[in-house]
Amino acid sequence: MCLIALAVHAIPGQSLVVLANRDEFVARESAVADWWEDRPDTLGGRDLVAGGSWLAIRRDGRFAAVTNVRQGRPGSGEKSRGELVTSFLASDLSPAAYARELKDLAPAYAPFNLVFGHANELLVFHSPTRELNRLTRGVHGISNGRPDAPWPKTRRLGEHLTGLSRLPSQDTLFEWLSDTEEAGIHELPNTGVGTARERFLSPVCIQGADYATRASTVVAVDTRGRVSFCEQPWHAGRPLGRRPFTFTLESRP
Template sequence: MCIVAIAWQLFDEVPLVLLSNRDEFLARPTEQLHQWPDQPIYAGRDSQSGGTWLGIHQVMRDGLYEQNGRWAAVLNFRDGVQAGADERSRGALVTDFLTSDKSPMDFARQIELQDYAGFNLIIGDALQAVMVNNRGHAPTPLYAGLHVVSNGQPDDGWFKTEKLRGRLRQEVLPLIAEDSSPAYWQDAAYAVLSDNRQAPADQLPDTGMSREVEQMLSSVYIEPVAFDQRQAPLPTYGTRTQSILTLRQDKHKGASSKTAATLVSREASAAATGA
């Protein structure tokens, strides 16, 4: 189901800080974060459909990695409508943007929305970030600030999005303001992404699923749950990958600044926190 938080243009040295939990069926085959040999993409890969949920443009030439600052993330939209067999993989939205030369806004405007099951897509480069979905949210540039989105509309105040927003403001953004070096704040970011506290019953969203399932999916971090097999409760679903993506402005004396993208991830474990 996934959740993404984006601190956009809040810090001069780090104009983008993106945190992501990928929630997925445990049996779905996945390749971990790597440089793709067939496309200029650095990302994890969904082995079933060939796309990805989060990635950056990167290519190796003459033994060196080259980037152009493009990044993208996609989440599904939870409204009880099942994906059709004839619909394209939502992960292709990420790969198509990363390999495109269109601006974020131009790319978002030309998407054939009806070709995909419900999605929230966030795409950007060093200059612009755009959010769009195919459930009524037209392509919209992100304003400078903190944005947290899950599987509903971008402005939905779900328990999990508000929980993540509050903890980021209190525990992570102040650290980045003090020292933007990743070693200074990334442990705190992972700790916040690992919050497994579920929503009180009166704060569950209504997305067409049962209250029991809504409860399972209501935390920032979803511990392995028996999503499909409640009579024989073997874990089938949960948070699988936690990722941090940053864009950093590297400024050199007498030269123009250069934007460097860094994407790191870790496979999720059951060591979540209920803070």
């Protein structure tokens, strides 16, 4: 996952709205979003190489999503960052307790941001600094730097989500996630990968032969506990058929 925008109690009638793009090497195999056979209460895509996920939600509203943190050199962690999503969703630890574990587990993974918690209250952990923060009411953007860093792509999505009087149509939300406009050179972050690579990675939706946006996801949880989850896979720069799911939040037994 490389881009997440979240409206936290910021749109009337909605507890949480998430717009996310997963950017990945085209050759890396993955499964489209569905209810998991091994964990039937969990919905999301799956990485078929390491078995993790980039974004998923449980029927009770427990939620997690991960982005990598770009530092200009390959990460040194031994484990796949997607395991962080699956391990949190498989656990019933409180978010605070899981955060304490994260601080010890972080060195085993290449640098990451993890958004986790419940749809009504989320935390974000930035592993390079071991910094933990609650996502306050408002609009937040997380990409491959620090949470809420004003990168062009996070700023563009955040501006779309700001000041809304109602939730836009799904077509509009996916249109925002399909934005392929590159940032100007003066707007680019410096993460050590060079100007050409920074610019290639700067759009909301990346289109490349070997590395590209592989899936766009929209999650909306309204104030009555109704969840709308829709994934739009991408292939060769073209959006494929959307995969919509709806359910109502349940209490854990």
